[in-house]
Structure formats: C-alpha cells, structure tokens
Amino acid sequence: MRKIKTLHFWIDSCKAVEAAVSEVATGFEFVKEGVLEEEELDELYRDAIEKIEKLELRNMLRHEEDKLSAIMKINSGAGGTESQDWASMLMRMYLRWCEAHGYKTSIEHLVDGDEAGIKSVTIGIEGDFAYGYLKSENGVHRLVRVSPYNAQGKRMTSFASVFVTPMVDDTIEIVLDPARISWDTFRSGGAGGQNVNKVESGVRVRYQYKDPYTGEEEEILVENTETRDQPKNRENALRNLKSILYNKELRHRQEEQRKIEDSKKKIEWGSQIRSYVFDDRRVKDHRTGFQTSDVGGVMDGDLDGFIKAYLMEFNDD
Secondary structure, rough: OOOHHHHHHHHEEEHHHHHHHHHHHHHHHHHOEEEEOOHHHHHHHHHHHHHHHHHHHHHOOOOOOHOOOOEEEEEEEOOHHHHHHHHHHHHHHHHHHHHOOOEEEEEEEEEEOOOOOOOEEEEEEOOOOOHHHHHOOOOOOOOEEEEEOOOOOOEEEEEEEEEEOOOOOOOOOOOOOOOHHEEEOOOOOOOHHHHHHHOOEEEEEEEEEOOOOOOOEEEEEEEOOOOOHHHHHHHHHHHHHHHHHHHHHHHHHHHHHHHHOOOOOOOOOOOOOEEOOOOOOEEEOOOOEEEEHHHHHOOOOOOOOHHHHHHHOOOOO
16 A cells, blocks of 8 residues: 555656646747736746656655654753753754644653753654655754843854654565475474374474675574464464564664764764854755755745755765
8 A cells, every 4th residue: 555655646746747837838828829927827837846846856765764754853062051942943943844744743752951942852753754854954953143041142153963763663574585484394292182292283484594784694493383273373483483584674773773873973063064044044054055044934944945955965866
C-alpha cells in the first residue's frame, strides 16, 4: 500500500503539472485574443511554477531514510537566558513549519530555561518524508539581535544547536535468501503423548547470514517445537529468524544515528550553518548561500527556500 500510494503521488502530481502548463499555454493565446487579462495569465504562470518546484523538491528525497518520520532535538548554547530564549524561538519556528506541512508533532521532553526560554527540547515529528526535509536543519543556528534581556540595549549573539535523526519504524524489509537456508527435523521431547515422541514435528532452521555492511558471516540457528504441526513450526521458525534479522538491521540503524550524534559540532563561533540577523533583516544559510530579508516569515516557519537550496546542493543521487 505504501508503494501504491507513492506511485499515485507521482502520477497525480505529474498530471497536475501537465494540466497547469497547458493552462498557461492556452492562457497566452487568450491574452493575444483579448479574452484573458495579463494579470490572470500571471496567476496561472505562478501556479504552474509552484507545482513544478514542489515536485522538483520532492524528487530530491531519494534516500531510503528520507521517507521516515523524524526526531528533532534543540539545545541552547552558552549564553544563559539569551540563548535559552533563542532555543524556544527555534522550537516555535519548527512547530509552525510542521503545522503548515501537515506533520503531527509531540513534545517528548522539554527542559525550561532558568528565567525564560528553554534549555533543550525533543520533538517527535510524524509523517512521510519528515526526516528528508528536516535533515537540512542539522547544525548550529546563530542569532544576532538587540537583546531584550540586556539593560544597555546591546547587540548580542546567541547560539543553539538543532539535531535531526530519522525515526526508525516497522518498514524495514527483511529478505531471506533461500540458498542460505537449510532445515533439520527432529522428534520433540518432553510430555505430550506418543505423537510428540514418534513424529518429527520439531524443526531447526540454519541460516548462513552475511552482514551487508561489514561482510562478516555467521550461522544463525533457530529451533521450534511450539506445536505438533511441523508446517506450523516451520512457519514460526521463519518468523523468529526474520525477527533476529530485523533486530540486526535495527541495531545498524541505531548505530548510524549514534554516529551522526557523535559528529555534532560544538555550539560556538565558526560552526554555524545559518545566521539570523534581526537588525539587518537578513537570514543567510552559510552552506548554500541562500538568504532572505523576510525574517518574520522565517521565524513563522517559512523554511522551504532554505530546505530546497540544501537538497538541491547536497542530497546526492
């Protein structure tokens, strides 16, 4: 059903783009004939461009983990109340972005600031491609403003870190290689009557597992004597084998998340990914060079320009 949903998205979206482009072409002819106003044609053009850009952005999310939900952690940097207030502003910004894009959010853990703001927060963000979009926000965010907490009205610089990881779900697909499977049968022991003792209802499956990431090999052995029905026991043994392989893949993903966490930069000068300069009405991403003067819009969650610029430059095929 997930694959069908994805296919429907691409088919429907491409049809919508095709229709929008056709309307622009038709509208152009109508303008020449005096049937349509130029302002109406401009509106058709803007609509077509918006549809194309949304599809272009979605096309950048090709990695397996991109489709997953996300967990976001925001931590205030050194600087006391000013940095803690900045962390709470970032939290509001991301919650507004999630709301605008239909993502379900939950505050999983929050530590309030000493006087104002927050020291840290962990947000669960549920929905398709939440991680794919928000991975662009990983890093240190720098604020420059005249601080309301400074009696002299001085210009202050504050830092906060944002850390986004994919939320591991139950969509990990386990594929068993039949060539690596071998079966044994044996008589079940213990109580249960003559059938248990005389019929080889117990099963033992051996799987020659090769780690897809390290290349290491090991034999996984699973036995099942759960029922007197050998086919049922074989089914249960395969289920248990898949569970073991699932846990191996899950541990790998968790290890990858830990590597990302270990690589977090110290919250200080020189490591920021984006600067928010309120006085100059400028927000600039230092990785892509994308910037905007709409500071208010950004703080209200308008981050799509930054996200798209990052994905276009860094989301490798």
